[in-house]
Amino acid sequence: MNTQNYWLMKSEPDVFGIEDLKNAPKQTTMWEGVRNYEARNFMRDKMKIGDGVLFYHSNVTPPAIVGTAIISSNSYPDPSQFDSESEYADPKSTEEKPRWYLVNVTFKSRFKRAITREELQSHPILSEMMLFKRNRLSITPVSEEEWNSIHKILEE
DNA sequence: GCCAACGTTGGC
DNA sequence: GCCAACGTTGGC
Helix, strand or coil: CCCCCEEEEEECHHHHCHHHHHHCHHHEEECCCCCCHHHHHHHHHHCCCCCEEEEEECCCCCCEEEEEEEECCCCEECHHHHCCCCCCCCCCCCCCCCCCEECEEEEEEEEEEEEEHHHHHCCCCHHHCHHHHCCCCCEEEECHHHHHHHHHHHHC
């Protein structure tokens, strides 16, 4: 059964931007540090290898979708939760009962031009994205129609 | 840098 | 189990 999904994943470019992903070993990173249950559930329960990702730069001017990536692993416990040195350490989490999960994300493309949040908001289809309904959620599902609209815009 | 939105924590 | 206090996200 084909269950290709699409996602939008936010990252602050000052912390880890799409160039960092492009330059990473194997152009792949662990999407560590997500500490929100809803976002975790998407990674843990819904993401599949091969799913498409819209890579979104947050907390910058202007916020924008800047490229794409691919989900490249199944979910597994986020190692940083067990690392007391890490800012993502969670003392309430144990190896037997991990609280936080992540997936690997692999670079796919950098757009020739960023598609800004403002541009998305002015688009009849893309203005309905969950991104705008759940403003603070760092991972949101993207419909196939939305995914196709993004790529259509890029061809113009 | 401000602050609204909203998720989490913890006292009761 | 409620909810006030608190902390964080992220657009602006």
